[in-house]
Amino acid sequence: MNAPQRVGRRAALAAAVTAVVLLPATSAAAHVSVDRVEPRDDGTSAVTFVFDHGCDGAPTDAVQVTMPEGVEALAAVAPDGWTVDVTPDQVRWAGEPVADGEVTELTVDVRMVGTAGQSFVFPAVQECTSGDSYDWADTDGSGAHPAPMLVATSSMLSAPPAPAAPPSVPMGPLVAALAVASVGAGVGGGWAASRHRRRL
Structure with missing residues (x-):
């Protein structure tokens, strides 16, 4: 095989690898998904969800995310023009319509208790100005409406609370x-x- 042929094969292989790497990201952009998790030193983490589409072209005006067992919502950041309502079990963002195709990030501070390698599923509901909504709740990532999901690492997890000591006798x-x-x-x-x- 001569040098030009070797270069051609390397280029084709690199293109194929790039396509494989980009396929999951392209698929993930089609729904509400976990974009990143940023662990902090105090046992909490910032989980950022992202979406870049509406409901059949209609703008998005609300997103609601439910916390799974073992995850407690502490606080959240709202995009410009939006408000956020936080309870330990659920976070709801709502506000000015976000046009279809515009990338939007929604960040919530959480405390996660579990084991490294454990999957956490965050069912989400996306609401649009048309009155339509998407229920992103499929626990199977290949489903029609996959729920946002993350796999915990030890750095994301908070230590479980220590068991209460028995009362001491004076x-x-x-x-x-x-x-x-x-x-x-x-x-x-x-x-x-x-x-x-x-x-x-």
């Missing part, structure tokens, strides 16, 4: 009570012995 009163009981037993024993001697 030692002072206990020692005092034992001392009184001991003294009482001694006095009682001495009194009984004294009575026995007097009878003799």
